[in-house]
Amino acid sequence: MVKNEKGFTLIEMLIVLLVISVLLLITIPNITKHHANIQSKGCEGLKNTVQAQASAYQIETKKTATIEALVTAGYLEEAPACPNGTALTIDSEGKVGEASAAE
Template sequence: MKDQKGFTLIEMLVVLLVITILLLITIPNVTKHNSRIQKKGCEGLVNMVQAQVTAYKIDNNKTPKMDDLLNAGYLKGEQAPVCPNGNSIIIGADGEVTASGEGQ
């Protein structure tokens, strides 16, 4: 029986203990930073839409509305983009892009 290869029960328990400890450390950190991650995602989306507004202004010499960007193919999809935290993207009359509910 000494030639048999495999893991002992103690080795398996030690591995499970290490994995459990790593999960206990990792999960609270991810959930704690979830709102910050969503805020950064929304900021990135606002910056991307602002860049498309600028490109539309250069190409067409006018400030677009969200429908103009969607119809002209500057934004993908059939609906206005929405932030990961649920905020809507709004284009102001001056072409400034913001997210509704910013700062909440």
Template sequence: MDERGFTLIEMLVVLLVISILLIMTIPNITKHNQNIQKKGCEGLVNMVQAQVVAYDMENDQVPTLEQLITGGYITDNASCPDGSSIVVNEDGSVESQ
């Protein structure tokens, strides 16, 4: 009898081990994805805040988001990776909503 292949039991054990490894890693991946999106939004808010300060220094007024776009300070209507939008308040502070 030729015994060069794997038995059904051996294949099931391998699939069981792979399944257990996947079950353990998937929750960690989703947790890190949420953390990455949060950090990306914080970075975007900081970048827009810096552009608001630069616009204010050059034009002596607090800009709106549209003025930052038309002035070339930011490229488009900024939104965070999680879908929330960036808002420039009247006092020049920037936050995500």
């Protein structure tokens, strides 16, 4: 009589759990390490977009743009802020930058 036992043994299940645990231990630190880099790139993209809108405003009105003027004229829906919470400003030369901590 031949026994046909199907299923996994306890050792096989423990090995699978060990492999999954090792994979998680490798991937989670990599994801958290790149979080600051992702936020920085998002802020750079937002600054480029606001700079383009400021240039369009300046071309159309022949005035130097401000954040308030861009929002009022409909170039921006609201005052922009980077993913890390830093507000964006436009200096007197029309260049977009991040607000300093003193502001």
